[in-house]
Amino acid sequence: MKFIESLKVTFKEMNRSIQRFPLTVLFMLIVMVLNALMIENTILDFTRLLFTFLIGASLSLVGQMIYERFYMVKQTVTIRYGILAASIALTIAYFFMIGPQVEFNLAISTKSIVTLFALMVAFIWVPSIDNAAIAFHQSFLSTFKAFFVTALYSSVLALGVSAIYSATDYLLVDLNSTLLSHLLNIILCLFAPLYFLSQTPEFPTENIQVSDTMKQHLRVPRFFEVLLSYIVIPLVTVYTLILVAYILLNIGTEFWSDNLLEPLMVSYAVIGMIVLILSFNIDNRWTILFRQIFPKVLIPMAIFQTVASIIKINEMGLTHGRYFVILFGVFATIVGLIYSFMKLKFHGSIALVLLILSLLSIMPPIDAFTVSKHSQLKLFEQKLKENNLLVENELRPNQDVPIGERIIITNVASYVYNMGYQNELAFLPEDYNLYTDFNPTFGFNLTYSQTDIQQLEGQYFYLNREELVFELGEADTMIIQMLNYTENQPVDETLDDLIFSVNNENYQLERILDGQYYTLTVRNEFGEPLIESSLEELFDEVLGELSILEYSEVKSLSVEDATFTVENEQVSLELLVLSLQRTDTFNSIEMMVLINIK
Structure with missing residues (x-):
């Protein structure tokens, strides 16, 4: 009975959430429908609409919190409708602001995610604004608990539904393959938001006494108190000591240019600040000590990380x-200052700082x-000029670029290409492709680190498959082969013969390593050789006779240039090179072998 009563209360609260957040629920319902359409038809792409309605749901969520904090006591329904209308207007503005993208690029996606994050911060902050009844850390705790309870219930429900679907599909009847995706879509886009909203209380204002229900929302469970006080805080403390020791031991070496510090500091600061805010809801020896020490430790560590990132820019x-790393470093520094030197009632200002940033x-x-x-376009052009690769706005390949400069040019060129900025550089060739045109354009291979130098000093050729039209002719058999040789590594000098049949007669393709290259031999069923071809001749014809040190290039081959034929009166052996590469100690070839028995 208690379970049924609890279930009734849950559904009652979820129903109340629909009345309380009607626009949010409507937008999430639309998101669910869009996802369902994409599940049924994978060709459809509603990314732009999905982000639009997610932004709209978040805007209406914040709007309702503003109404409840400042206007609900006055029962100004007109203002509530005005806020809902403003949320709709801003959602429409966002839709047109992002433009008619079919597929989101990285910039639009990142900006949308940052916007969603900022709106969630505002959702947490608004109830505590100038409110003596509710502090920022209490509002944060309420949202934190609601999120994790929702995640737990949703995960259990999703696992249960998945188990039932799998059991029914395997044991009883075949189910539609998209059914499970639709069920999970309903859980993620409808149940989870509704349950989260049902766990979000109507926060009191200064003129309303904190109710028993509200106290329950702000209560710290005993399990969580023990977890935070005696497990999480000690772990953060040990992690802090490790980072401090790392900084002190390396501050005079490559500390300032070491990329290792950035991910460590960001993860440390994020976890530390969450623990810091939550610790204000618990008063014991460990949490009080943590609140006194951590903010003051955070300040110098965040400054170190920010300075190191700024130096890396040079x-x-x-x-x-x-x-974003530098911006986060600035934010972490401000958080440390606010929590070290300002009173409790000003702690919510960190949300305002985060919104501004x-x-x-x-x-x-x-x-x-x-x-x-x-920054990247300017640095790219600057480095090309400094290394005599760009003279009078014309590119001139240069094989004498120092290794350090090669690494910088490669990283910048990769960033420019991956972000789609290459079209804004007039000196780059039309239809520039980083992976096939880099070496011919600049005179050296892509070099991301010192260890890439030896690995990339070689000859690399690939078949251009964008316009691949290859006539099979009168070939009786086609075999795909990939053969490679590496110096000082064990290799089978003779591979198992490949058996094939033509006109009820058996033949075999023999592959024997001769020195550094394989020789292909076609034999009849009596073992008599009909034709043979050394792949060394093929390598030399494609790559030429220049040494590796004299010649290093990545290049695509046309079908005509990638086709090689060896024939006699008995057999025609045609080889189509798919990829081919060679260094001083290694060679590899992938090819189609077409055999015609005459």
Whole structure:
């Protein structure tokens, strides 16, 4: 009976959430329908609409919290409708602002995700704004609990539904393959948001006494108190000591240019700040000590990380990733200062700081992508000129570029190409492709690290398969082969023969390693050789007789250039090279072998 009563209460709260957040629920329902359409037809792509309605759901969520915090006591229904209308208007504005993209690029996706994150921060912050009844850390705790309870229930429900679907499909009847995806879509887009909203209380204002229900939402479970106080905080403390030791031991070496610090510091600061905010809901010796010490430790560590990232800009330029890392370092420093020297009632101002920084990161012309774009294009052109690769706005390949400069040029060129900025550089050839045109354009291979130098000093040729039309002719048999040789590594000098049949007569393709290259021999059923071809001759014809050190290139081959024929009166052996590469110690070939018995 208690279970049934509990279920009734849950559904009652979820029903109340629909009345409380009607626009949010409507938008999430539309998201669910769009996902269902894409599940049924994988060709459809509603990414733009999905992001639009997710933004709209978040806007209406924040709008309702603003109404409840400042206007609900006055029963100003007109203002509530006005807020709902403003949410719809901003959602429509977002739809047109992002443009008619069919597929989202990285910049649009990242900006949308940052916007969603900022709206969730606002959702947590609004109830505590100028509110003596509710502090920021209490609002944060309420949302934190609601999120994890929702995630737990949704995960259990999803696992249960998946198990029932699998059992029914395997044991009873064949089910539609998309049915499980539809069920999980309903759980993710409808049940989870509704349950989360049902766990979000109507926060009291200064003029309303905190109810028993509200106290329950703000209560810290004993399990969570023990977990945070005696497990999480000690672990964060040990992690802090390790980072401090790392900084002290390496501050005079390559510390300032070591990329290892950035991911370590970001993960440390994120976890540490979450634990810090939650610790204000618990008063015991460990949490009080943590609140006193951690913010003051966070300040110098965040400053170190930020300075190290800024120094890295001088070497590799500013990317959008490093832009966000620096911005986060600034935020972490401000959090440390606020929690170290300001009173409890001002702690919620960190949400305002985060909102301002988030806005700066997505608003042109100072957003992450605009700033990083100008930085990378400028650095790219600068490095090309410094290394005599760009003279009078014309590219001139140069094989004498130092290794360090090669690494910088490769990283910048890769970033520019992956972000689609290459069309803005007039000196790059039309239809420039980083992976096939880099070596012919600059005179050296893509070099991402010191260890790439030896690996990339070789000859690489690939069949251009974009316009692949190959006549099979009168071939009786086609065999796909990949053969390779590596110096000082064990290899089978004679591979098992490949048996094939033509006109009821058996033949075999023999592959024997002769030195560094394989020789192909076609034999009849009596073992008599009919024709043979050394792959060394093929390598030399494609790559030429220049040594590896004299010649290093990545190049695509046309079908005509990739086709080689050896024939006599008995057999015609035609080889189509799919890929071929050679270094001083290694060679490899992938090819189609077409055999015609005359």
